[in-house]
Amino acid sequence: MKREIPILITLVCGLFCLIGFFVPHPWVRNGYEDIQNWALILVGLTYVLGVANLLRVNLRGASQRATDWPYKLVLVAALLVMMGIGFSEGDSYLDSTSKFSWMYKNFYSPMSATMFALLAFFIASAAFRAFRIRSTEAMLLAIAAFILMIGRVPVGNMISHYIPDAANWLMEVPQNAAKRGILIGAALGVMATGIRLILGIEKTYGSGGDGGAS
Amino acid sequence: MGKGVLYVPGIAEIDDIQTIASMILLGTVARTAAKYETDLQVPTVSPAVYTVAEEVVKASYQDVGRADTYRSEQVRYITSEQFAYVAAVNGMMLRDKPAANLFLGGFFAESLLLAETGHSIGAIQIAGTANVHQMPFFVVACDYTLIGEEYYAASALLSNDSRLLGSLKSSDTVKVVLIVVVVIGCILASSGITAFGDWWSTTR
Numbered sequence: 001m002k003r004e005i006p007i008l009i010t011l012v013c014g015l016f017c018l019i020g021f022f023v024p025h026p027w028v029r030n031g032y033e034d035i036q037n038w039a040l041i042l043v044g045l046t047y048v049l050g051v052a053n054l055l056r057v058n059l060r061g062a063s064q065r066a067t068d069w070p071y072k073l074v075l076v077a078a079l080l081v082m083m084g085i086g087f088s089e090g091d092s093y094l095d096s097t098s099k100f101s102w103m104y105k106n107f108y109s110p111m112s113a114t115m116f117a118l119l120a121f122f123i124a125s126a127a128f129r130a131f132r133i134r135s136t137e138a139m140l141l142a143i144a145a146f147i148l149m150i151g152r153v154p155v156g157n158m159i160s161h162y163i164p165d166a167a168n169w170l171m172e173v174p175q176n177a178a179k180r181g182i183l184i185g186a187a188l189g190v191m192a193t194g195i196r197l198i199l200g201i202e203k204t205y206g207s208g209g210d211g212g213a214s
Numbered sequence: 215m216g217k218g219v220l221y222v223p224g225i226a227e228i229d230d231i232q233t234i235a236s237m238i239l240l241g242t243v244a245r246t247a248a249k250y251e252t253d254l255q256v257p258t259v260s261p262a263v264y265t266v267a268e269e270v271v272k273a274s275y276q277d278v279g280r281a282d283t284y285r286s287e288q289v290r291y292i293t294s295e296q297f298a299y300v301a302a303v304n305g306m307m308l309r310d311k312p313a314a315n316l317f318l319g320g321f322f323a324e325s326l327l328l329a330e331t332g333h334s335i336g337a338i339q340i341a342g343t344a345n346v347h348q349m350p351f352f353v354v355a356c357d358y359t360l361i362g363e364e365y366y367a368a369s370a371l372l373s374n375d376s377r378l379l380g381s382l383k384s385s386d387t388v389k390v391v392l393i394v395v396v397v398i399g400c401i402l403a404s405s406g407i408t409a410f411g412d413w414w415s416t417t418r
Contacts, residue, residue, distance in 0.1 A: 039229065043262045050261025050291035053268075057287050067309055108295070115297035119323065122330040130354040179346050182362040184392060186344040189366025190231050192385045193238075201377050202238060202369065 007200040014198035054079065144170055217313035218253030219243065222303060222328060224319020224343065225296055228262040231366075232344055236319035237263075237270050238369040239342075243316060244274035248283065256289040257306060259299045264291035300324040304331045317341040317356070318365070321348045329355035342368060 013035055020032025058072040066072070086093045086100045093100040131142045150156040151167025196202035221243055223236040240256065247254040256271060258264040268289040275284040292302045304327065307315065315332040317325070317339070325341075325348040332339045333355045341352035342360030352359045360368055363385070370378035402410045 043228070043260075046261035046265045048261075050264050053264060053286075053289075053291045057290055060287070068305075071305075108298070111301075112295065112297040115300050115327065116323065119327060122326050126326060126330055126351065126354045130350075182346055182349070185363035185389065186346075186366070188385045188388055188392075189344070189363035192381045193231055193235055193366045193369075196370070196378065196381055197234065201375075201381070 003203065007203065011198055011200060014194070018198070051079070144174075217311060218255060219247055219314045219316065220303075220307060220310070220312040220332075220337075221254060221256045221316045222319070223256065223258060223263055223267060224317070224321050225259040225299060225324060226320030227260050228266055230320050232320035233263055235366050235369060236342075237266050239316075239318050239372070240267060241270050241274050242369065242372045244271040245278050248275040248278045248280040251280070251283060254288055255306060255310070255312070257292045257299070257303050258290065259292060259296075260294060261291050264289060296322070296324055300327045303328060307331050307335055307337070311335050312337055315339045317343070317352065318360070319343065321345055321352075326351035326355060332356075 016028075017032060017035060020028050020035075023029070055076060058076050062069045062072040062076070082100070082103065085103065089095075089098050089100055092098055095101060127145075131138075131145060133139045133142050147163065148167045148170055150159075151164045151170075156163040156167070193202070221240055223240065224230075224233060226233045228234070228237075244254055246252075254271065256267050258267055268286075271289050272281075272284055275281050292299050306312075307328075308331065312335075315328075315337045317328060317332075318341070321328075321341075321343050322345065325343070325345075329339060329341065329352055339356035340358045340360075341356040342365035343349065343352065344362050344365055346362075349359065349361055353361075367382050367385075370382050399410055399414070402408075
């Protein structure tokens with residue numbers, strides 16, 4: 001039963017949402033919207049579990065003096081301070097003049113931007129590996145990348161107007177064809193996975209069973 | 215030897231089909247990890263994903279009779295913020311130096327940050343996503359990449375179940391039909407016959 005009940009719920013909700021997507025009748029539409037609201041409430045409740053897990057893991061790590069345990073304390077302190085300030089400011093916590101917004105802009109945003117900025121260095125190292133010519137395919141990739149990069153900057157057009165034209169052709173024809181092929185395949189994969197889940201053929205995500213499709 | 219496995223289920227929410235497919239694959243990975251008593255870490259970006267992932271991993275350990283080796287710290291909720299999550303997962307990689315990194319799910323700008331860090335520690339890396347714009351990053355930085363439909367087909371192939379494999383066969387058949395339709399459409403449109411294209415159009 002531990003496995004059958006979730007499958008039954010998935011089947012009923014899945015089919016109802018599928019029908020609700022295509023049938024605009026109020027009876028179906030209202031039920032469809034209700035199910036979506038229930039999902040939102042469930043996701044909201046999981047934040048309690050998530051924060052409890054975060055506190056448990058990090059406080060336990062800090063108390064047991066695990067590797068880099070001071071960082072765990074910093075994380076817990078940051079969580080509690082942000083939560084405390086957010087709750088103390090009530091509904092106005094998102095106002096531009098609130099302390100919560102100030103902390104978000106001056107603490108979180110710069111740290112987040114720093115992480116994002118690292119991407120430039122990672123792209124350089126990844127590009128170095130990608131464009132090393134070790135096979136015919138790698139050579140084609142390197143040539144295409146060279147044309148594309150030079151075609152996207154003014155100097156490409158200064159050398160010859162054929163370079164930007166070639167770059168545009170690469171993007172619009174071979175790149176687009178490959179991308180559309182992948183997208184069509186992915187869309188079919190989405191449908192197949194959805195049908196497998198709704199019909200209960202795929203049961204791996206459930207619990208307490210034999211742990212595989214049956 | 216003795217190093218663990220890091221499973222990153224992407225940053226999409228649980229209502230994204232990529233995350234659901236990732237949870238299915240997580241079951242297989244967790245069963246294998248439990249069977250060989252290998253440490254498995256699953257950092258999550260959403261509390262809803264955390265809840266489901268914890269249930270999947272716990273059930274997988276039970277399935278192979280290793281429920282006693284499951285630890286609640288294995289599946290963790292980190293944060294819902296994209297780059298804070300990247301910082302935490304990169305930190306886990308650099309500290310614990312896992313032997314294998316699995317990036318399976320919906321990924322966005324963080325894909326290369328994660329994959330390059332994993333590459334720098336010398337871990338074997340397997341990635342899978344249906345986000346077209348992130349695939350090149352994974353192809354460059356990972357040892358194996360599941361592209362688009364391969365990612366959705368992986369769980370069915372791993373299960374070896376005839377009904378799941380049948381669904382792959384049927385989607386392949388649909389693909390052949392679609393290719394035929396596209397080719398016919400191209401020929402007709404090139405010949406100036408638009409009735410076929412108009413019949414499929416959604417913007418009448």
